[in-house]
Amino acid sequence: MATIKSLDDLTRIRKEVLEKRKAKAAAGQIEVIVGMGTCGIAAGARDTMKAILEDIQNNNRVGIVVKQTGCIGLCEKEPIVQVVIGNQPMVNYGKVTPGVARQILADHVADGKVVQNHVILL
């Protein structure tokens, strides 16, 4: 990425990133975000992450970006997985075991049906 030499550079880059993201969202990009702070990992987020990546590969799911994030403060509910489909609002899931993760991919990501019993309301 370009080196930043002034405040204008920074503003320009921020705009570019924003445009890029908007375009992706408009195109219906799916983001699956796994909470990978220490609390998440201790609760099994690595296994959840692995299950998500494997499931995507095994079922040839496309258009999905898998990302990680830090602790959102609900350590009790870890592992936490957030799903954003295109421009729709984010859905937060708690206590996502590998099994639940596969269910989320199959029902929510592929089929548009939110897995209600694991949703956390913030």
Next chain:
Amino acid sequence: MKTIRSMVLVSSDPISLQRGAQGVFDRLQAEIKTYGLDEEVSLAMIGDVGRHDALPLVIVYPEAAVYGPVTVEDVHTLVEEHLYKGRIAVDLQASNRELSGKIAWLNTRKGTLPAEQRIVLRRAGIIDPTNIEDYILHDGYTALGKALTESTPTQVIDEIKKSGLRGRGGAGFPTGTKWGFVAKEKSAKKYVICNADESEPGTFKDRLILEGDPHSIIEALALAAYAVGADEGYIYIRGEYTLAQERFKLAILQAKEMGFLGQNIFGTAFNFDLHIHSGAGAYICGEETALLESIEGKRGQPRTRPPFPTTHGLFGKPTLVNNVETLANVPPILLNGATWYRSFGTLSSPGTKVYTILGNVNVTGLIEVPMGITLREVIAIYAKGMKGGENFKMAQTGGSSGSIIPASLQDTPMDFDSFGKAGVALGSGALLICNEDTCVVDLAKVLLNFFRTESCGKCFPCRIGTQRAWEMLDAIASGRATLKTLDQLMELSTNLYNLSYCGLGQTAGTPLKDILTHFRAEVEAHIRLGVCPAGVCNTKEAVH
């Protein structure tokens, strides 16, 4: 699990009681039940509220509505209007005169509950910490760019001073003042250091800030360096925090690549380089002068102060040491201004505080709330109550160097000054909440065990004192102590405080003093009756 939606507090100082506070309380309890609200509304008596003109007072959260004087006849309307229908019962409100003292803070946070107030953690859990684009998208590096191109170092320091930001590493020292000390020094070489050694038991806020938002600390360190005139910095990260170290390493690489670290940052004459130094597992290395020794490659032991690090720090040069959370507050302050920052928290402790909640509560985890919130609120609202509906007995704040807070202080605003006045300490931000099955002697023993193991051994009051204190506590717990032991323990606490070389030994005596002040009867029961009231200690233990 109970989710508390509203909290109702009744003043119960002597005047209130004389004017029928108990009757009001009883009627409130009955009415709340009648409306079927007892699962979502918590009710408590809270002693002296600090306002004496309209007693008895009833205060309802989260709206911070103050009603008074409330009579038993008023209660029905109050419950129906406010708690059931959800609108303020205007006719019953106390006159809106200039509020003072303890009640002022109630008012400053009107409507801020139960939502958390996130400044430090605003991006944690929202951005991808390994992606610098995410950080930039969320206003990242704007404060740095603005400061470098539009403000002088003095202006930056003035803004921090005006914000009233105080150190979150435990002592609460005014951050702007400290920056001013370093800036004032004439030296070709200066350093800025982020203290991320975080070794207090139960504290993990810095860890989660670093893991969730590493770039914010890089930006803050660069800002600090610009303000005090440094061109090199270190972050001292606890050795066990491998994930935080990994993410920070990556963040430094990304920041270098994009020119936020290195030469001529933002096209100005400002240069700044940053190194990571890993701790190796010693609690003492969080003490700032021991930390400096450790970076210099020596054994981690505290230095004599004065001279302070601000004049003679790393390699003898003027050095600024700040805690992770302190630094994380810096970019938002510079971005939004000191006035904005002061709109949170209390007058003497503006802003927010990050706490890690643990212990016998329903929900543990990380919260960021305005300074001046009370323990009662934390437990009822954020921790969703005590586990199994048990009674709250005490809390231990700030890891080992915090205080043991008895339930009677649960309505004291949690900010540096109010806690100072009540004779307790905010510490580093852990809140270990204990129910009545916890024994104070046992708790103090655990804490002292930590201190005696972690004492670096440089000075004898701490080296020997922490060991002796642990032995005395062990004697009490196993029924071998006499009442004289308690006097010796109190004396030891004072000596630790007065004679120890650094903060480790000085604070090691706090739990001793706390249990003898607030829980003397329980401690004495171990000796006089040979029983542990909480049923934890085995007082019939054989001498070993």
